[in-house]
Amino acid sequence: MDTSVKAGGPERQRLTKGGRRTRERIIETAAELMFHRGARGTSIPDIQAAAGVSASQIYHYFGDKQGLVLAVIDHQTDTQLARQRPLLDSLDSIEALREWCDGAASRQDDRGCEGGCEIGSLASELADSDQSARTRLVSAFDRWEGPIRSGLARMQARGELSEHADTAALATALLAAIQGGMLLSQVRRSSTAYRQAVSAVLDHIESHLVR
């Protein structure tokens, strides 16, 4: 998804190809730095040095640091969602849900459980201190929750999931288990907590299957 038309900056509407590329490079660099050091721990001079751009270029494209943070939230959401398609569009069986959650566990193992969730860590840092960021994070989490909720709703429409199951609540519960599980796994440097957290919710969802 093209983030250039959605986030921050006075010049976002009419960029040349070169301008779009520079803008993207700034966002990607800022996203990488903020993932490791947090948004507060990443300064404009840090981003300048790492992206090889001037401060005035950053202000030109994003207005201010807050504008850049909003663009980073959108970028991380777009990137993570894009990476997990088409699986994310077919979460309409318990097997697909388990496969999707297992994939995230394997990615955690691959990086030694460092790093946590790209959105979750920005959320924890910014939810109380930056109202615009919080609003953008609401939409980021909604975009994650949407495919889970749609998948469960399709299962229910096909009569595979009990009509009494609250598919929206179950989707939220699974997203929360993913977030909390990733945090515990990041701290403990083991994906076990994540696996146990999502497994409990997936077993609970499975208990609503119509046999």
Added chain:
Amino acid sequence: MDTSVKAGGPERQRLTKGGRRTRERIIETAAELMFHRGARGTSIPDIQAAAGVSASQIYHYFGDKQGLVLAVIDHQTDTQLARQRPLLDSLDSIEALREWCDGAASRQDDRGCEGGCEIGSLASELADSDQSARTRLVSAFDRWEGPIRSGLARMQARGELSEHADTAALATALLAAIQGGMLLSQVRRSSTAYRQAVSAVLDHIESHLVR
């Protein structure tokens, strides 16, 4: 629990009563500031100004900022655990587990869902950047998980919970639901996500009850 004998600082062993009081005031001030601004966003001069102490007093008691961060993690864990006793020592029925989780939801509602979890937010910020803090956070989460695990184990020992239930895994799943649910609730400014997250895991635990 007395944090003065557990955390940071070269002078921790032999403090006068006045010294202990000053040390506690620094920790409490730092904890409050770090809860709102993060550990990175809280400088030694910020803490000096808010606690009315000199930089040399802070370095005297904690060695460096990292020592103070470790003391804050212990302090937040001690305080939150102490606040929730005796309920935390009697989590050996599904009703007690629900009451305990409901209490946290009410506290979130009372503060408009601002603030998240005192430990979780430090965990998200520090798990990758500060190895000593990560180790201390492992122990903080273990101290939270312990009472849940013990409660479930007592239920199992009494034959109320199926012998096939993995009580340690269920305790981790509930802690993860609490953490992930609090994060989503903090972003969405509504305790609904927290309530749905813990409810799914509690329902799952309930499915292991021996009727």
